[in-house]
Amino acid sequence: DAGITQSPRHKVTETGTPVTLRCHQTENHRYMYWYRQDPGHGLRLIHYSYGVKDTDKGEVSDGYSVSRSKTEDFLLTLESATSSQTSVYFCASSPATFYSNQPQHFGDGTRLSIL
Amino acid sequence: KNEVEQSPQNLTAQEGEFITINCSYSVGISALHWLQQHPGGGIVSLFMLSSGKKKHGRLIATINIQEKHSSLHITASHPRDSAVYICAVEVGADGLTFGKGTHLIIQP
Numbered sequence: 001d002a003g004i005t006q007s008p009r010h011k012v013t014e015t016g017t018p019v020t021l022r023c024h025q026t027e028n029h030r031y032m033y034w035y036r037q038d039p040g041h042g043l044r045l046i047h048y049s050y051g052v053k054d055t056d057k058g059e060v061s062d063g064y065s066v067s068r069s070k071t072e073d074f075l076l077t078l079e080s081a082t083s084s085q086t087s088v089y090f091c092a093s094s095p096a097t098f099y100s101n102q103p104q105h106f107g108d109g110t111r112l113s114i115l
Numbered sequence: 116k117n118e119v120e121q122s123p124q125n126l127t128a129q130e131g132e133f134i135t136i137n138c139s140y141s142v143g144i145s146a147l148h149w150l151q152q153h154p155g156g157g158i159v160s161l162f163m164l165s166s167g168k169k170k171h172g173r174l175i176a177t178i179n180i181q182e183k184h185s186s187l188h189i190t191a192s193h194p195r196d197s198a199v200y201i202c203a204v205e206v207g208a209d210g211l212t213f214g215k216g217t218h219l220i221i222q223p
Contacts, residue, residue: 031208033210033211035210035211040215041215042201042213042214042215042216043201043203043211043213044213045209045210045211045212048209048210050208050209056209058209058210059116059212088156090158094208102163103148103160103163104148104160104211105160106150106157106158106159106160108156108157109156109157109158111156
């Protein structure tokens with residue numbers, strides 16, 4: 001397994017507060033991803049990183065920012081949380097280069113509720 | 116944007132039955148993934164395919180690149196196979212595009 005952990009696992013917070021979710025991997029994977037999972041939509045890509053300090057937007061990036069200062073850590077920040085950001089958030093990592101044959105490894109998810 | 120469609124959305128079967136879940140996509144891909152998600156939420160990668168067929172235990176995954184279609188088969192299904200099965204496609208390394216999943220229940 002990739003040894004990928006997410007923290008916190010559960011969080012309840014109020015609208016307008018900042019929230020940071022952490023993803024930590026111990027496999028020295030180059031690529032890291034943040035997804036959200038919602039009923040009726042499935043999993044959708046928020047942001048991804050292809051190296052330290054190298055990040056890019058995904059399909060649903062509005063309202064989210066990310067940072068990657070070390071290979072092993074990928075942070076997802078909600079600057080001012082809204083109820084529409086209530087979701088289950090999954091981090092994933094992969095050693096992949098373009099067209100490599102390596103699957104993504106997923107964390108166990110963070111259940112975030114914004115009241 | 117790649118559209119990924121899975122069928123069926125829900126499937127209930129009896130233990131021992133042969134199960135098939137289908138996935139189709141709209142744009143050329145570099146790889147297709149099959150994932151499993153159990154109640155409680157953890158996501159596990161089952162297969163990653165770019166051509167042909169792969170087998171792991173009772174699970175078989177096939178892909179037809181020309182038809183933009185993949186199938187996941189489960190032979191001799193068991194209640195522990197009950198889970199959500201998710202198809203996802205990859206174009207390069209900029210993340211996956213997912214289907215909405217197939218909810219599979221295997222009854223004893």
